[in-house]
Amino acid sequence: MVQTIVGANWGDEGKGKVTDVLAEKSDVVVRFQGGANAGHTIINEYGKFSLHLLPSGVFHQNVVNIIGPGVALNIEALLSELEGLTSRGVPMPQLLISDRAQVMMPYHVDFDKFEEERLGKNSFGSTKSGIAPFYSDKYAKVGIQVCQLYDEQILRERLEIALVKKNALLKELYHKPEIDIEELMAHLKVLAEKIKPMVCDTTLFLHKANKEGKVILLEGQLGSLRDVDHGIYPYTTSSSPVAGFGCVGAGVSPRDMTDIYCVTKAYSSCVGAGPFVVRMEGEEANELRMRGGDAGEFGATTGRPRDVGWFDAVATRYGVMVQGATEVVLTNLDVLGYLDEIPVCVAYEVDGKQITDFPATPTLMRCKPVYEKLPGWKCDIRGIKRYEDLPENCRKYVEYIEKVCEVPIHMVSNGPRRDEILYR
Numbered sequence: 001m002v003q004t005i006v007g008a009n010w011g012d013e014g015k016g017k018v019t020d021v022l023a024e025k026s027d028v029v030v031r032f033q034g035g036a037n038a039g040h041t042i043i044n045e046y047g048k049f050s051l052h053l054l055p056s057g058v059f060h061q062n063v064v065n066i067i068g069p070g071v072a073l074n075i076e077a078l079l080s081e082l083e084g085l086t087s088r089g090v091p092m093p094q095l096l097i098s099d100r101a102q103v104m105m106p107y108h109v110d111f112d113k114f115e116e117e118r119l120g121k122n123s124f125g126s127t128k129s130g131i132a133p134f135y136s137d138k139y140a141k142v143g144i145q146v147c148q149l150y151d152e153q154i155l156r157e158r159l160e161i162a163l164v165k166k167n168a169l170l171k172e173l174y175h176k177p178e179i180d181i182e183e184l185m186a187h188l189k190v191l192a193e194k195i196k197p198m199v200c201d202t203t204l205f206l207h208k209a210n211k212e213g214k215v216i217l218l219e220g221q222l223g224s225l226r227d228v229d230h231g232i233y234p235y236t237t238s239s240s241p242v243a244g245f246g247c248v249g250a251g252v253s254p255r256d257m258t259d260i261y262c263v264t265k266a267y268s269s270c271v272g273a274g275p276f277v278v279r280m281e282g283e284e285a286n287e288l289r290m291r292g293g294d295a296g297e298f299g300a301t302t303g304r305p306r307d308v309g310w311f312d313a314v315a316t317r318y319g320v321m322v323q324g325a326t327e328v329v330l331t332n333l334d335v336l337g338y339l340d341e342i343p344v345c346v347a348y349e350v351d352g353k354q355i356t357d358f359p360a361t362p363t364l365m366r367c368k369p370v371y372e373k374l375p376g377w378k379c380d381i382r383g384i385k386r387y388e389d390l391p392e393n394c395r396k397y398v399e400y401i402e403k404v405c406e407v408p409i410h411m412v413s414n415g416p417r418r419d420e421i422l423y424r
Contacts, residue, residue: 002216002252003259004243005329007223008319008405010270011241012306013263014331016040018411019056019219020418022261027214028064028206029057032249033239034221035072035104037129044418046090053078055219058085058093064209066202067097070239070249072134073146074104075191097195098202098251099147106187107166107179108133114174127272135238137162146199149192152185159184203251210256218246223263224319226272232361235274243323261411262325264316266333266401267292268309268345275364278309278345285309291335310343310371313404318358320405328405330398331413334420339376342397345369346404374400382415387422390414398424 007013020042023029036052044059057063086092108130116128137143142162148154159181167178222241225231247254270276288308336342347354348367377391384390402409412422
């Protein structure tokens with residue numbers, strides 16, 4: 001059985017906590033795309049953690065955690081994360097790395113920074129983690145797979161091909177020092193030895209695990225609106241964070257996919273550039289941002305303040321649709337307890353008319369939100385253990401979100417901790 005957790009919106013929906021909860025009943029947790037450019041925040045008995053590359057099952061000793069072939073593998077970042085866990089008392093997790101995953105090279109990170117600097121005000125809001133240059137190389141077929149790190153001749157030949165263009169760009173476009181292949185080879189050799197015990201054919205491992213009836217949980221980063229094909233292009237990531245890509249990025253059969261959990265907040269938040277129709281400004285935004293989550297609405301990877309706004313039914317319904325969600329998970333409901341009434345964006349106004357279907361980016365950039373207001377519940381709901389014990393207006397808000405998403409909501413988060421989750 002293959003279950004999948006993905007985001008409905010711009011990322012930062014609270015997927016890490018949901019994965020952490022569901023991992024307790026899983027045998028395998030797989031990261032299937034992206035790299036260290038986004039983070040999942042998890043709070044448990046060990047403390048508060050921001051995971052970037054590690055799957056969110058690493059706190060469960062019974063779980064095998066897998067870095068799938070679709071991931072942008074920054075080896076140094078991965079090793080640093082592992083050290084960050086174990087140094088704080090977390091037992092070393094079971095971790096496997098796909099031999100077909102591709103390696104985030106130091107020059108990918110450099111090129112990301114140089115290009116954002118070159119673009120200036122026209123930049124795409126990159127986290128400068130090397131993601132766009134990495135995926136550019138992957139699809140141009142000049143990337144390096146993990147398995148190629150262990151064949152010196154192949155690695156050297158591959159790097160010689162790649163560095164011709166890299167060094168030309170560094171010299172002529174960015175006016176930066178060229179890459180020394182000997183230094184790079186030596187650096188990669190050290191990193192390859194450190195991860196060698198974890199490297200294997202994870203696709204074969206997953207197919208065997210599925211045959212044995214194991215529960216496999218796929219974990220995506222970011223959300224629908226950052227998808228390179230279905231999102232707010234070009235203000236997207238360079239991979240596909242939709243559930244359908246989970247089959248490719250993890251290496252499982254689409255026949256085996258069952259539950260698709262699509263996570264959304266009870267309001268909207270967004271880190272990164274691009275159109276964000278419900279964006280709020282001023283004190284109203286600051287208050288929501290500071291109340292959001294355990295430590296406010298700030299990016300888990302970048303620390304950048306997130307843009308915030310009220311729940312966007314137009315964007316979320318679209319995000320849920322492209323994910324093929326079987327159910328929606330609603331997070332951060334507790335944050336809204338200070339409000340007398342809660343606006344919900346039910347439509348967009350553009351060119352003098354209202355639309356309820358999410359448009360492509362050029363139209364989206366001209367849209368304004370149309371709000372409907374719901375009564376608030378004016379109390380703190382953290383600590384409540386049963387959904388039935390929530391205030392009536394709070395339950396009505398959840399039911400309204402369920403109606404506009406057109407997909408059932410069975411799990412509701414009323415706090416950042418693992419045990420702060422209600423089941424309907």
